[in-house]
Amino acid sequence: DAGVIQSPRHEVTEMGQEVTLRCKPISGHDYLFWYRQTMMRGLELLIYFNNNVPIDDSGMPEDRFSAKMPNASFSTLKIQPSEPRDSAVYFCASRPQTGLGVSGYTFGSGTRLTVV
Amino acid sequence: AQSVTQPDIHITVSEGASLELRCNYSYGATPYLFWYVQSPGQGLQLLLKYFSGDTLVQGIKGFEAEFKRSQSSFNLRKPSVHWSDAAEYFCAVGANTGTASKLTFGTGTRLQVTL
Numbered sequence A: 001d002a003g004v005i006q007s008p009r010h011e012v013t014e015m016g017q018e019v020t021l022r023c024k025p026i027s028g029h030d031y032l033f034w035y036r037q038t039m040m041r042g043l044e045l046l047i048y049f050n051n052n053v054p055i056d057d058s059g060m061p062e063d064r065f066s067a068k069m070p071n072a073s074f075s076t077l078k079i080q081p082s083e084p085r086d087s088a089v090y091f092c093a094s095r096p097q098t099g100l101g102v103s104g105y106t107f108g109s110g111t112r113l114t115v116v
Numbered sequence B: 001a002q003s004v005t006q007p008d009i010h011i012t013v014s015e016g017a018s019l020e021l022r023c024n025y026s027y028g029a030t031p032y033l034f035w036y037v038q039s040p041g042q043g044l045q046l047l048l049k050y051f052s053g054d055t056l057v058q059g060i061k062g063f064e065a066e067f068k069r070s071q072s073s074f075n076l077r078k079p080s081v082h083w084s085d086a087a088e089y090f091c092a093v094g095a096n097t098g099t100a101s102k103l104t105f106g107t108g109t110r111l112q113v114t115l
Helices: none
Strands: A005-007 A010-013 A019-024 A031-038 A042-050 A053-056 A065-071 A074-079 A088-095 A111-115 B003-005 B010-014 B019-021 B024-026 B032-038 B044-050 B056-058 B064-068 B073-078 B087-094 B103-105 B109-114
Touching (some): A010 A019, A019 A088, A031 A074, A042 A065, A042 A074, A042 B103, B003 B087, B019 B109, B024 B087, B032 B064, B044 B064, B073 B087
Parallel strands (some): A010 A111, B010 B109
Antiparallel strands (some): A019 A074, A031 A042, A042 A053, A088 A111, B003 B024, B032 B044, B032 B087, B056 B064, B064 B073, B087 B103, B087 B109
């Protein structure tokens, strides 16, 4: 199993530009999560999906952030327009339907975003 | 709401010494508890988890953790630390219902190992 795959690994962009982060969850996993990690705030849950449907997006910081999951094998997190305070490492994680306690999450390697 | 507190931001231990990382949680029902490790530039790797049964759980890399309901704690231990254990460690708590499936993470403890 290739694990959770995120792309790109690093992204440097200028303020005001649109940024799209991508995630491929583990095949068969029904839940997908987007987290943001910063020194100041630690790991924050932005949004999660169950069977491609957004369940809780209360962590999405602003309307500039949007996430989609058009099918079971792909999700995107978009920031438009980007700002320097969006600089962080963004993680995607997935888990199967069988239960949180059984499996926990599997994390991708993250995308390090720098907005200059 | 569920929450996790890791009171130690940074810990330094000598290689071969024992280790205990503290974690306290807040959750109204029986929690699911996890410890993850993050090496620099990497994602989070699951070390161990607890959701029922024996309160002492064994994980990978020689780690163990003990669930103490009376203290709302889930401390991580290792009897003899190796230099390769230097990393950041996160405790997490999750709800035990299918609909409320999200994990809440602590702020992490950075472990430094001296030779």
